[in-house]
Amino acid sequence: MGLSAQEFRTETDLLGDIKVPTDAYYGAQAARGMENFQISGQYINDYPEFIKAWGMVKLACAKANTDAGKMKPEILKPIEEACNELIQGKYIDQFMIDLYQGGAGTSTNMNANEVLANIALEKAGFQKGDYKQISPNDHLNMSQSTNDTYPSSLKLGMLLYNDQLIEELTALTKSFRNLGHTNIDIVKMGRTEFQDAVPMTVGQEFHSFAAMLEWDVANIKHASESLLVMNLGGTAIGTGLNAPEGYDEYVVKHLKQISGYEVHNAEDMIAATSSLQGFVVYSSALKTLATTLSKISNDLINLSSGPRNGLFEINLPPRQPGSSIMPGKVNPVIPELMAFVSYRVIGNDVTVNMAASDGDLQLNAYEPVVGLSIFESQKILTNTMQTFRLQCIDGITVNEEVHKRNLETTIGIVTALNPVLGHHMGDELAKESKETGKGILELVREKKLLTEAQIEELLAPENMTGLDKSKYKNK
Structure with a gap:
């Protein structure tokens, strides 16, 4: 099926003419990015909060330019409306450049500039692509660089x-x-x-x-x-070239208010x-x-x-x-x-x-x-x-009987008995336990080394584990 004037519009950039779908809000540079970077199948719009962030940043920039006397209020109005719609999660489908891209993010910046410019154009009563009225570069990228x-x-x-x-x-x-x-x-x-x-x-x-x-x-x-x-406000390399006086202060003030x-x-x-x-x-x-x-x-x-x-x-x-x-x-x-x-x-x-x-x-x-x-x-x-x-x-559920059996049979329990039986007796019990397969508590009872009351006291959770329930009370 061939291209028709009803389906596509022609836009022009540094490299010449390029066809852009008539209903698209992105423009020439985003279209080139989509052509150049077909790498991963992961696109900008896979991360909607990133697009929302672009709306916030571009709105802050436009307001800062107005504060600095560089942008006319009548241009700010449709741009502000466009940015707010992006912040609300609209037009996500217009960001289809692969996240794997060269150019330090220029394609993504221009994608945002073009989408916002075309939304603003429609808000102001113009046609998409009529960049003499509202420009992706001259207005949406005013006092800015991709690099900031x-x-x-x-x-x-x-x-x-x-x-x-x-x-x-x-x-x-x-x-x-x-x-x-x-x-x-x-x-x-x-x-x-x-x-x-x-x-x-x-x-x-x-x-x-x-x-x-x-x-x-x-x-x-x-x-x-x-x-x-x-x-x-640092623009290309941080020197602030092309940004008006006071812009860097205005823009962070607005971004703080917009983003919270x-x-x-x-x-x-x-x-x-x-x-x-x-x-x-x-x-x-x-x-x-x-x-x-x-x-x-x-x-x-x-x-x-x-x-x-x-x-x-x-x-x-x-x-x-x-x-x-x-x-x-x-x-x-x-x-x-x-x-x-x-x-x-x-x-x-x-x-x-x-x-x-x-x-x-x-x-x-x-x-x-x-x-x-x-x-x-x-x-x-x-x-x-x-x-x-x-x-x-x-x-998750816990197998209490397994824990009970392990405590009855483990050699490791001997450490808890050290304060009463002593380390030497602990060694002897551990050795016999390994040789016979009997549990430590079984041997203690067999040899009548401790009474049941003593065993119960020693094996109480708070005595054996250093358990202090109060430390977990407010957790």
Whole structure:
């Protein structure tokens, strides 16, 4: 089927004419980006909060230009309407450039400029592509460069996604706290190097998982402050070329009001344009969370192993048949998923570090892969933590009889008896237990070393595990 005037309009850029679908709000440069970068099948519109961030940044820029006397109020009005619609989640389908793109994000910036210009044109009663009235470059990109708006939009988008991530991480933490409260009095054997160590309670173990994640909440919140540092008004390399006096102050003031975040410009705008330090700091915090989630996931896999020839201390909710050949087998698919998503996040952090270290001179052209890596990490962590919580953690049950039997038979219980029996007697009991297969408590009773009352007192959770329920009361 051939092209027709009804289906396409012709736009012109530096390289010449290009056909753009008549109903498209994007223009020539976005169309070229769509042609040039057909790489991953992951597109800008896979991350709607990033597009929302562009609407916020462009609105702040337009208002700042008006404050500085550079943009006419009658031009600001339709641009403001267009930006607000983008912020509301409209026109997401107009951002179809692959996230894998060269050019330091120029294609994405121009995609935003063209879409907003064409929306504004229609608001003002003009036709799409009538850029003499409202221009993607002269108006939507006024006092700007990709080199200050792109990283700023990335950071703002990450802050928006970070709110969702923190919310889900906090919910997951609460689920572990609930398990901790429910199982606080069930005594079990703690293990070091996969060997029986000393007693603890099941609740203490789950509370420890919650504490690890709470540390990550604090770490991520702190790291996200690095995303508040912008370089808006620095334009191409941080010198502010083409930006009017006062613009850099106006633009962050407006962006703070529009976004609700305490954004501010860096003291050294050249450094802020050249360095990706804020992204590195934040990505590192995501990596740290990933290592915690992987550790917890693998602990749950071990604790639920068996069910008869493993530890079998807890039961994970069954989610699907585990084998095409072995009847009755159910695998820990949800913790496995959480673990390998964590591996991906750790790999994304490596990518961020490599890209940040290889940026040349006054601009890092590898910002797109940094943005892609962090957005992906945020998305898959948030989604998988929700799945982990709803499909696994909230359905965990504890095998109390297994823990009771383990305590009766383990050699490790001898450590709890040391204060009364002494270390030497403990060694003798441990040795005999290994040789005979008898449990420590069985030998203690057989040799009448302690009365039942003494055994009961020594094995009380608060005496054997250092349990202090008050420390968990408000958790």
